[in-house]
Amino acid sequence: MENMDVKGRIFDIQRFSVHDGPGIRTIVFLKGCVLRCKWCCNPESQEWDIQKMTMGGVTKTVGRDVTVREVFDTVRADMPYYKRSGGGVTLSGGESLCQPDFAVALLKACKEYGMDTAMESTGCADYAVISRYLPYLDHYLMDIKHMDSRKHEAFTTMPNDLILENAKRIARDAAHLIIRTPVIPTFNDTPEEIGAIAEFAASLEGVSEMHLLPYHQMGMDKYAGLGREYLLPDITPPSKEHMDMLREVVRSKGLRTQIGG
Numbered sequence: 001m002e003n004m005d006v007k008g009r010i011f012d013i014q015r016f017s018v019h020d021g022p023g024i025r026t027i028v029f030l031k032g033c034v035l036r037c038k039w040c041c042n043p044e045s046q047e048w049d050i051q052k053m054t055m056g057g058v059t060k061t062v063g064r065d066v067t068v069r070e071v072f073d074t075v076r077a078d079m080p081y082y083k084r085s086g087g088g089v090t091l092s093g094g095e096s097l098c099q100p101d102f103a104v105a106l107l108k109a110c111k112e113y114g115m116d117t118a119m120e121s122t123g124c125a126d127y128a129v130i131s132r133y134l135p136y137l138d139h140y141l142m143d144i145k146h147m148d149s150r151k152h153e154a155f156t157t158m159p160n161d162l163i164l165e166n167a168k169r170i171a172r173d174a175a176h177l178i179i180r181t182p183v184i185p186t187f188n189d190t191p192e193e194i195g196a197i198a199e200f201a202a203s204l205e206g207v208s209e210m211h212l213l214p215y216h217q218m219g220m221d222k223y224a225g226l227g228r229e230y231l232l233p234d235i236t237p238p239s240k241e242h243m244d245m246l247r248e249v250v251r252s253k254g255l256r257t258q259i260g261g
C-alpha cells in the first residue's frame with residue numbers, strides 16, 4: 001500500500017463503538033476544525049496544536065502525531081468484529097477535511113483492505129478537497145446545523161453557504177450520504193428550524209435519512225480543563241417528548257430518521 005508513512009494528528013481512537021455508522025466501529029478522532037460550535041462536546045479537537053487538558057486533577061496531553069500505518073494497524077485489529085457486525089472505521093474529530101493527505105491515505109488503506117468506511121464531517125471545505133475523500137468512503141455523515149446563515153455563523157463562527165452548496169455536490173457524488181443535525185436549545189430546536197433542515201435534506205439527490213443528535217453536556221467540563229469558558233451554560237438537554245416531536249417533523253418530510261447517531 002502507498003502513503004502509509006503520511007503523518008497526521010489525532011487525539012483519540014475509540015474501539016467497539018456502535019455509533020457513527022453501521023455495526024461495530026473504530027472511531028479515529030482527528031485534530032483541528034474550521035468551526036467553533038458553541039456546544040461542541042470535543043473542544044480539545046478544535047485546535048491543531050497539541051494541548052494540555054486537566055480533568056479531575058489529572059493533566060493529560062491532547063493530540064499526538066501518528067503515521068497512517070500506525071492507525072491502520074490499530075483499526076485493522078478489529079476486522080473480525082467489523083465483518084460479523086457490518087461495521088468498520090469512522091473518521092471523526094474535529095474535522096477530517098482539515099488533514100486531507102493523512103485522512104485520504106488512511107481511508108484508502110482501509111478500503112483496499114476491505115473495510116467499511118465512514119466519515120463525520122461538516123463539509124466545510126473546498127469541494128476539490130472533499131472530492132478526494134469520496135472514492136474511499138462508504139458513508140458520508142454530514143452535519144447540517146441550521147438553514148439560516150446568520151444564525152449558523154452566530155453559533156459556529158462560519159456562515160452555512162459553502163456547507164449547503166457542498167451538501168448538494170456530496171449527495172450527487174458520494175456513495176451514501178446521511179444528514180445529521182445536533183439539536184441545540186436556543187439555536188435550532190424548534191419544529192420550524194428542524195423542518196427547514198429536513199426539507200433541504202429531502203431535496204438532496206438520493207438522501208433518505210436524517211439523524212437527530214440531542215444536545216448533551218458531557219463535554220462541558222473539558223472547557224474548564226482547557227482554561228476556556230463554556231458559552232452555553234444555561235441550556236439543558238431537550239426532553240424525550242421534544243425529541244419525539246422533532247422526529248415526527250423529520251418523518252413528515254418523507255425521511256427515515258432516528259434519535260442519536
Ligand code: SF4
Binds near residue numbers: 094
Ligand atoms: S464542527 Fe464538530 S468538532 Fe468542529 S467545532 Fe463544531 S461540533 Fe466541534
